[in-house]
Amino acid sequence: MMPDEIDLQPLRKWIHDLNNRVAVILTTSELLQLEQLSPKASVRTRTIEQKALEVRDLLRNLSDHYLS
Numbered sequence: 001m002m003p004d005e006i007d008l009q010p011l012r013k014w015i016h017d018l019n020n021r022v023a024v025i026l027t028t029s030e031l032l033q034l035e036q037l038s039p040k041a042s043v044r045t046r047t048i049e050q051k052a053l054e055v056r057d058l059l060r061n062l063s064d065h066y067l068s
Helices: 009-033 039-067
Strands: none
């Protein structure tokens, strides 16, 4: 590797690992939505899903910008 080149492999791995964790959060949120939850818990579960989707989009943008 040239001195001015940046090794992006760690970034690729970190984005991949974060995506895997977001997938677990999304799956758990979807499973919780199948449960009989209180209205307050249902709202919280949808908020968790919405924010996890936002994180997934941010990770995709990072990946597209730096790794494409």
